[in-house]
Amino acid sequence: MNIKKFKRYGSLFKITFSISAFTFGGGYVVIPMMRKYFVTDLELFSEKELLDMAAIAQSTPGAIAVNIAVLIGYRIAGITGAVISCLGTILPPLLILSVISFFYKSFRDNRIISAIxxxxEAGVAATIVDLVVDMVQGILKEKNWLFTFMAPTAFIASFFFKVHVLFIILSCSFLCFVQTYMTRKGGTTLND
Structure with a gap:
């Protein structure tokens, strides 16, 4: 293995390990951190590519944070990069939960830990709101009317009209399929 590959693997492990160790609140909180390191700082791929990977990670079984880390690792360094990213992402929670479970009684009753x-929770909420705003801005820049109205319509259908989520997912998937089919055939799109 040459030194350049070794440095790439080390950097990939270090970044995924630090993101996983210092982000709390689930998979969606990881996406802005991934964007900061891989899109903004290192410029390894575009924001659109990251959002595509996030969509794939969200639709596959497993934790979103691990799925997106594996996709990013694969995109950067192939199968070895995917394995390294996976390890870098799962090790921090594994270590933290091991320590917490060992000292569970102490943590459970500690007011300082509860306050932290x-x-x-407030920081996670702010990060998720920031991610949603950035994603909406990206969708609006595409000027794709289907995507622009899909998210609020899906929310309204689920929250107010209690439409089953499976029906919403199938409907949105069908509409995206139709739009892609029409675009590839050279016909009109739902944007026009």
């Missing part, structure tokens, strides 16, 4: 966790 409450503070993290």
């Amino acid at each position: 966790l409450k503070g993290m």
Whole structure:
């Protein structure tokens, strides 16, 4: 193995490990951190590519954070990169949960730990709102009317009209399929 590949693998492990170790709140919180490191700082791929990977990670079984890390690792360094990214992402929670489970009684009754966790909840909420705003801005820049109206319509259908989520997912998938089919055939799109 040459030095350049070794450095790439080390950098990939270090970034995924640090993101996983210092982000709390689930998979969606990881996406802005991945964007910061891989899109903004290292410029390894575009924001659109990251959002495509996030969509794939979201639709595959397993934790979104691990799925997107594996996709990013694969995109950067192939199968070895995917394995390294996976390890870098799963090790911090594994280590943290091992320590917490060992000292569970101490953590459970500690008011300071409880206060820290409450503070993290507010930070996670702010990060998720920031991600949603960025994603909406990206959708609006595409000027794709289907995508622009799909998210609010899906929310309204689920929240207010109690439409089953499976029906919403199937309907949105069907509409995207139709739009892609029409675009590839050279016909009109739902944007026009």
